[in-house]
Amino acid sequence: MNHLKDQSVLILGLGISGLAMARWCVRAGAKVSVADTRAQPPQLGVLREQCPEVAFLHGAFDRELMDRCGWHLIARSPGLAPAALSGVREWAEEHGVPLWGELDLFAAALGELGQRAEWAYRPKVLAITGTNGKTTVTALTGLLLERCGVPVAVAGNIGPALLDVLSQALDAEATANEQDLAEAAQLAQEAATTAEAETVTVPSSETANEPVQGRLVHEAPATDVEVDATDDEAADEAGSVDAEEEGAAPLLVPPPVEPPQPPHLPAVWVLELSSFQLDATAGGPWDAVPTTATVLNISEDHLDWHGSLDAYAQAKAAVFGQQALMLVNRNDPHTLAFVPPMVTVKISGRNRQQPARPWASFGLDEPVRAGDWGLETVNGMTWLVRALAVDETRKKGRNQDDEEDLYFQRLMPADALRIRGRHNAANALAALALATSTGAQLAPMLHGLREYRGEPHRVESVALIEGVEYFNDSKGTNVGATLAAIQGLGAERHLVLILGGDGKGQDFSPLAPALAQHARAVFLIGRDAPAIRASVHAALSDAGVPLDDAASLVDAVQLAAGAALSGDAVLLSPACSSLDQFDNYPHRGRVFVQAVADIAHEHGVDMEGTL
Numbered sequence: 001m002n003h004l005k006d007q008s009v010l011i012l013g014l015g016i017s018g019l020a021m022a023r024w025c026v027r028a029g030a031k032v033s034v035a036d037t038r039a040q041p042p043q044l045g046v047l048r049e050q051c052p053e054v055a056f057l058h059g060a061f062d063r064e065l066m067d068r069c070g071w072h073l074i075a076r077s078p079g080l081a082p083a084a085l086s087g088v089r090e091w092a093e094e095h096g097v098p099l100w101g102e103l104d105l106f107a108a109a110l111g112e113l114g115q116r117a118e119w120a121y122r123p124k125v126l127a128i129t130g131t132n133g134k135t136t137v138t139a140l141t142g143l144l145l146e147r148c149g150v151p152v153a154v155a156g157n158i159g160p161a162l163l164d165v166l167s168q169a170l171d172a173e174a175t176a177n178e179q180d181l182a183e184a185a186q187l188a189q190e191a192a193t194t195a196e197a198e199t200v201t202v203p204s205s206e207t208a209n210e211p212v213q214g215r216l217v218h219e220a221p222a223t224d225v226e227v228d229a230t231d232d233e234a235a236d237e238a239g240s241v242d243a244e245e246e247g248a249a250p251l252l253v254p255p256p257v258e259p260p261q262p263p264h265l266p267a268v269w270v271l272e273l274s275s276f277q278l279d280a281t282a283g284g285p286w287d288a289v290p291t292t293a294t295v296l297n298i299s300e301d302h303l304d305w306h307g308s309l310d311a312y313a314q315a316k317a318a319v320f321g322q323q324a325l326m327l328v329n330r331n332d333p334h335t336l337a338f339v340p341p342m343v344t345v346k347i348s349g350r351n352r353q354q355p356a357r358p359w360a361s362f363g364l365d366e367p368v369r370a371g372d373w374g375l376e377t378v379n380g381m382t383w384l385v386r387a388l389a390v391d392e393t394r395k396k397g398r399n400q401d402d403e404e405d406l407y408f409q410r411l412m413p414a415d416a417l418r419i420r421g422r423h424n425a426a427n428a429l430a431a432l433a434l435a436t437s438t439g440a441q442l443a444p445m446l447h448g449l450r451e452y453r454g455e456p457h458r459v460e461s462v463a464l465i466e467g468v469e470y471f472n473d474s475k476g477t478n479v480g481a482t483l484a485a486i487q488g489l490g491a492e493r494h495l496v497l498i499l500g501g502d503g504k505g506q507d508f509s510p511l512a513p514a515l516a517q518h519a520r521a522v523f524l525i526g527r528d529a530p531a532i533r534a535s536v537h538a539a540l541s542d543a544g545v546p547l548d549d550a551a552s553l554v555d556a557v558q559l560a561a562g563a564a565l566s567g568d569a570v571l572l573s574p575a576c577s578s579l580d581q582f583d584n585y586p587h588r589g590r591v592f593v594q595a596v597a598d599i600a601h602e603h604g605v606d607m608e609g610t611l
Contacts, residue, residue: 003112004028008069012061012088013077014041017102017277020161021075024105026051027167030073033057035065066091074099078276081305101280103273106162107289121262125289126434129273129319130296130335132481133427134158135455136419137296138272140431145268147448148440153266157274173264268438275302278318287321292437294327295319296430298334299480300506313337326359327433329426330372336361362429364422370406373429375414382414384429412446419454420461420471421488457589459485459573463596463607467566470596474589476573479506483514485573490518494568496560497521498553501576501588503528511575512539521546521563523556527580553581553588557595570596 009030011021018034025032034047035057047054059065061084074092076085078101085099092099100108113121128138135158142154153169155162261267281287295316298309306312313334320326320338329335340356362373367387376385385408411432414425428449435445454460457474464470471489476482482499489495495518499511508531515522516539524532529549540547546563550556553572560570578588600607 003108004030004073006031007072009033009073009075010035010065010069010071011075011077012036012085013080014038014043014047014056015077015079016043017079017161018077019043019047020163021077021102021105022047022051022054024109024163024167025075026054028109033069035059035061037061061085061088063087063091066095071095071097073097075105076101076280078102078274078280082279082307098284099280100284101277101286102161102163103277103281103286103289104284106166107285107287109163109166110289111285119262121265123261123265123267123269124291124438125269125271126438127271127273127290127293127319127321127324128296128430128434129275129278129316130294130329131299131301131478132476132484133296133423133430134272134274135475136424136427136458137294137430137434138270139455140427140449140452141434142270143452144431144435144445144448145270145438145440147444148435149444150438150440151265151267152270153268154270154272156271157277158272162269162271169265173262176264270434273319275306275312275315279306279315281318286318288323290319290321290324292327292434293319293321293324294430294434295329295335295338296427297329297332297480297484299478299483301478301480302504304505309334323357325437326357327430327437328359328361329430330361330363331365331426360433362426362433364426367406367408373433375425375429376408376410378410382425383408384411384414384425384432385409386411386432411442412450416450418450418452419459421459421485422491423484423488424454424459457586459488460589462593463600463605465561465596465600465603465605467568468561468564469569471569471571471573472589472592472596473571473573474578474585474592476575477501477577477585478504479508479510479575482573482575483510485571486511486514486518489569489571490514494518494520494565496523496564496568496570498523498525498550498556498560498570498572498592499532499575500524500526500529501574501578502526502580503531503576506575508532508535508575512536516540516543516545519545520565520568521548521560523548523550523559523563525550525553525556525581526574526576528576532575553591554595557592557599561599 004025005028007030009025009032011018011025011032011034014034014036022032022034032051033055037060039058044056047056057065066088074088074097076099089099110121110123113119126141128134128141138154138156138158142152145152153165155165298313298316300309302312303309306315317338326338326340328338339359342353343356344351345354360371361367361369364375366376367374367385370387370389372387374385374387376383387406388409390405390407417424417428419428432445432449436442457472460472462470462472473481473485476485486495486497497515497519499522512535515536519540522536522540522545524547533547537547548559550559557570564570572592574588578585582588582591597607
């Protein structure tokens with residue numbers, strides 16, 4: 001990348017994203033230093049092995065570090081809280097040095113690739129964020145586009161790091177181009193060899209005046225000779241071809257053709273983005289990159305990092321950039337607040353009201369605008385639908401309301417989804433809206449949607465034992481995620497819940513009414529079990545729902561299995577981080593699944609064949 005070549009770049013933080021940024025900047029020819037407050041960050045060994053030319057700086061992110069070199073660019077890792085970077089931000093503003101995040105590096109790279117004639121690379125970028133559902137919607141959107149045959153890259157918070165994916169894509173494109181050039185050269189050589197072998201050389205001897213046709217007759221067996229045309233006939237044939245070509249010449253010069261996109265690079269990028277990544281993008285190159293973006297929902301999460309719900313929501317809103325089609329959840333007041341205001345524009349001499357920028361919505365109710373997505377219930381069956389405008393050539397009757405200008409395109413029954421719960425119906429609608437915004441065909445997507453089974457540890461159905469279904473939602477690390485799982489699954493059955501872990505200072509009271517309505521019993525684990533009990537005890541006591549503590553997750557699974565009745569579901573959706581008892585949420589999920597497997601074994605049930 002020419003914009004980074006020979007530039008002095010300082011990268012703050014050596015985590016997974018910091019390492020990816022270092023690799024990218026080295027690849028681009030920058031002079032790179034990486035700073036971390038930890039003397040031995042986890043990725044230091046990998047950095048020294050893969051990028052030995054990079055200088056590692058240990059110490060505080062203070063003015064001494066900033067004044068150490070004439071930095072041209074500072075790139076911050078997404079895990080660094082704003083408060084820890086206040087001095088860095090002030091220094092960067094004073095010295096006119098850009099302070100970017102990894103999204104800005106990605107955006108700047110796309111911008112340069114789009115401007116360079118040999119690449120002319122202008123992919124569509126779908127950006128996805130939200131408190132819950134990001135990974136499911138990102139993975140599903142990528143799958144739907146793949147089913148349409150669209151070259152797609154899925155990256156970001158879902159993993160792997162997007163700069164690593166871009167590097168791999170560029171390497172693959174370069175390798176493919178080299179192979180294409182080698183094959184073309186080989187074909188040209190073969191063609192030249194063949195042409196040389198078939199060329200007739202006219203000798204300079206006394207036979208030079210002998211007719212060529214005569215020499216061919218002498219040199220070849222008589223049975224192999226066949227003269228197709230005389231010289232006059234050949235001339236007539238050539239004249240007719242020239243006439244055809246002259247007559248076929250276009251009367252008008254066609255418009256210039258857009259350069260083809262690099263065939264081995266993704267035509268669409270589908271990015272899962274966290275609030276940490278987005279917080280680092282304010283005013284940077286990212287603003288011009290996303291073509292369609294969504295905030296799926298917003299509830300309390302990471303408030304210890306952002307400071308307030310408003311700051312958290314503001315960070316999420318950066319996903320839209322300055323020009324993306326905005327996709328919002330119309331059932332979530334926080335995301336609905338992002339809808340752009342109406343402005344007055346003059347069209348055909350008339351003032352008309354229209355949004356300041358294009359937007360669409362999805363939700364679990366019927367759509368009210370053309371281009372929106374939602375649910376419609378007909379004769380007891382709920383359908384995923386898209387609202388389309390009635391053909392403008394059909395005139396409305398005198399008593400016809402504006403609402404009748406829409407008709408609902410029924411896509412598939414909600415019950416046909418393999419991912420369970422109404423919240424997953426919303427995820428499916430969001431993925432369809434994102435994928436179709438690229439211009440890809442809808443029909444192949446619906447086949448892919450029917451086949452999608454979801455992501456591990458996200459309301460994942462793992463077993464059906466004695467009529468009780470077990471769901472692993474270990475990724476439910478905040479109140480909003482658990483609330484969505486309870487409401488999604490509880491509409492169909494009673495639930496036995498397992499909650500608890502590291503609560504991260506959340507308010508658990510929003511869980512109380514949902515638990516009182518849908519739970520048969522609740523079991524608590526982990527460090528913040530007392531905080532959850534204090535928030536929900538009164539509501540559960542009034543509803544007659546038992547609330548008990550368990551010594552461990554394994555004990556909680558055993559207790560839940562004993563409390564559940566046939567037709568119920570046991571749901572691990574902790575509403576908490578796992579780090580008080582486990583390595584991470586996948587570790588917690590695996591422990592849950594193994595505990596369920598033990599119960600299945602006790603009942604003589606093969607888990608593989610239960611679903």
